[in-house]
Amino acid sequence: MMPFVLKPIILFVSAVILLRITGRRSISQMTIAQTVVIISMGAMIVEPFADKSVFKTVVAAVIYIVLLIIFEYFEYHSNKFEKLFVGKSVLIIEDGKIIPENLKKLKLTPTELDSRMRQEGIKRMSDIKRATLEYNGELGYELRKGASPVTVDDMEFIINRILNNRGSNKHINLVEELNKKVDKKDSVM
Structure with a gap:
């Protein structure tokens, strides 16, 4: 016993x-x-x-x-x-291409992978630079440069670059500008 x-x-x-x-x-x-x-x-x-x-x-x-x-x-x-x-994260997509042997090791079908991509809002496999299946079963990914959403920093850079090219010394901070807009709306109501 x-x-x-x-x-x-x-x-x-x-x-x-x-x-x-x-x-x-x-x-x-x-x-x-x-x-x-x-x-x-x-x-x-x-x-x-x-x-x-x-x-x-x-x-x-x-x-x-x-x-x-x-x-x-x-x-x-x-x-x-x-x-x-x-376990560790396992690379399953690189440069928009599935790594079939890693999917097989993980017992993950291409259909399941497509479903997870849709849940993350990823429309095309070619938009993914690298994707991993994390140890907890979640999909981790990095989008290629042209498929990544524009960030506030990106927008500030573009706006300030345009302003500087026009000879303006003004610097725009989008977060502050948006907060001012919200504050104006709140004071009107």
Whole structure:
């Protein structure tokens, strides 16, 4: 018979390994089947404690919490541990081209990738300079220069460049100008 304290440790480590094998998806990105498997695994993990006393169940829960804290500590302080148990971001698009072998490793279909791109507001694969699937299942991306939205800094640079070319010494700060406009609207109301 396995010692009581050892059982939750083995179950915790086993669950983490099994979840790593299933791929990188956050709960919101899982299919119904994947969600059922995760919930079932949770039920199976606690099942060995279901027929025991309340005290043993509480002890098991405390052990799980302590293991989670230890796990997160090592995840933060050890690159090898993080790579093995949590994972690192994986490059899936470079210069507008999918890297099929990385999609296959991640168990991510091109259709799922297209869906994630649409959720991020990306219309074309060619707009992406680099995209990664992060360890938490989220899509990280960098748009190519011509596909990036214009920022306030970009607009200030353009306006001030035009003003300087016209011989004006005036410098425009768009944020301040917008705040003045909002303040005027508020005072009128």
